[in-house]
Amino acid sequence: xxxxxxxxxxxxxxxxxxxxxxxxxxxxxxxxxxxxxxxxxxxxxxxxxxxxxxxxxxxxxxxxxxxxxxxxxxxxxxxxxxxxxxxxxxxxxxxxxxxxxxxxxxxxxxxxxxxxxxxxxxxxxxxxxxxxxxxxxxxxxxxxxxxxxxxxxxxxxxxxxxxxxxxxxxxxxxxxxxxxxxxxxxxxxxxxxxxxxxxxxxxxxxxxxxxxxxxxxxxxxxxxxxxxxxxxxxxxxxxxxxxxxxxxxxxxxxxxxxxxxxxxxxxxxxxxxxxxxxxxxxxxxxxxxxxxxxxxxxxxxxxxxxxxxxxxxxxxxxxxxxxx
Numbered sequence: 001x002x003x004x005x006x007x008x009x010x011x012x013x014x015x016x017x018x019x020x021x022x023x024x025x026x027x028x029x030x031x032x033x034x035x036x037x038x039x040x041x042x043x044x045x046x047x048x049x050x051x052x053x054x055x056x057x058x059x060x061x062x063x064x065x066x067x068x069x070x071x072x073x074x075x076x077x078x079x080x081x082x083x084x085x086x087x088x089x090x091x092x093x094x095x096x097x098x099x100x101x102x103x104x105x106x107x108x109x110x111x112x113x114x115x116x117x118x119x120x121x122x123x124x125x126x127x128x129x130x131x132x133x134x135x136x137x138x139x140x141x142x143x144x145x146x147x148x149x150x151x152x153x154x155x156x157x158x159x160x161x162x163x164x165x166x167x168x169x170x171x172x173x174x175x176x177x178x179x180x181x182x183x184x185x186x187x188x189x190x191x192x193x194x195x196x197x198x199x200x201x202x203x204x205x206x207x208x209x210x211x212x213x214x215x216x217x218x219x220x221x222x223x224x225x226x227x228x229x230x231x232x233x234x235x236x237x238x239x240x241x242x243x244x245x246x247x248x249x250x251x252x253x254x255x256x257x258x259x260x261x262x263x264x265x266x267x268x269x270x271x272x273x274x275x276x277x278x279x280x281x282x283x284x285x286x287x288x289x290x291x292x293x294x295x296x297x298x299x300x301x302x303x304x305x306x307x308x309x310x311x312x313x314x315x316x317x318x319x320x321x322x323x324x
Contacts, residue, residue, distance in 0.1 A: 005051075006022065007021050008045070009044065018062075020059065039173055043169070043170040070136055084302065093120075104217045111124060113184065137232075139166075140162065145223055145224055257296075261295040264300060268301070272313040289307070
């Protein structure tokens with residue numbers, strides 16, 4: 001397996017400088033609340049890790065933008081959040097965590113669980129269950145597998161967090177708006193504590209131990225290979241379309257979303273997909289928001305969710321920096 005030790009860190013603002021790091025050391029530092037991690041500051045780590053090609057790219061260009069190389073992750077992340085409904089998100093996070101434990105016969109302590117410090121929760125499933133290789137499409141396969149697990153458990157996840165150079169809020173870092181910290185939760189705390197108690201815990205950072213490696217699981221391997229096959233089929237289909245006609249095509253689902261919106265359970269995914277499709281035409285951001293926002297709002301999404309999904313779809317297509 002190609003070694004992927006590198007990640008990047010951003011301090012104080014999502015738009016801040018991308019700083020090259022040894023990802024494992026940085027994550028361990030935040031987990032231990034080490035002084036050099038500066039937990040009192042707003043901070044982000046990359047959602048994925050990278051090889052020497054990324055180090056060269058960042059040091060040469062000063063940016064993560066347009067990086068097309070390999071990536072990998074020790075965790076398959078699920079990001080659940082929703083404006084104004086933290087209890088509903090907590091219920092869905094519990095549902096997802098229990099579903100993962102049951103499907104892959106996990107020890108409850110194998111999952112890495114967080115309250116984000118604001119409006120949601122993060123669930124980390126150890127990829128050691130299937131030991132995937134790094135690849136140029138790892139992030140896309142991760143997204144497909146996560147979407148499938150979310151669909152099966154009946155929860156809504158943020159599909160925009162699987163960009164190759166996505167930012168993810170660092171553990172034990174302070175949220176700039178709420179003043180709360182991204183706080184690790186045990187499985188028991190997630191399943192049993194009330195919202196008020198979880199928010200109380202998040203008033204201070206707290207050291208925690210990273211979960212031990214999980215044992216290989218045949219079903220997890222099958223799920224990953226299935227997601228990989230779907231991504232490969234999507235790539236091949238796109239290449240075939242381009243070979244026939246080099247011009248982009250407005251998808252039927254994009255037209256249907258503009259006209260009719262989408263039902264609960266499909267809203268986030270279809271809005272993201274529609275924005276990504278529009279980006280193939282170099283659609284200006286203002287026009288994309290004008291075309292998609294009304295239907296998305298009519299479908300029941302909050303204004304902040306609408307803005308984020310459209311922006312994620314547009315930037316995903318461009319391969320630019322993603323802020324999380």
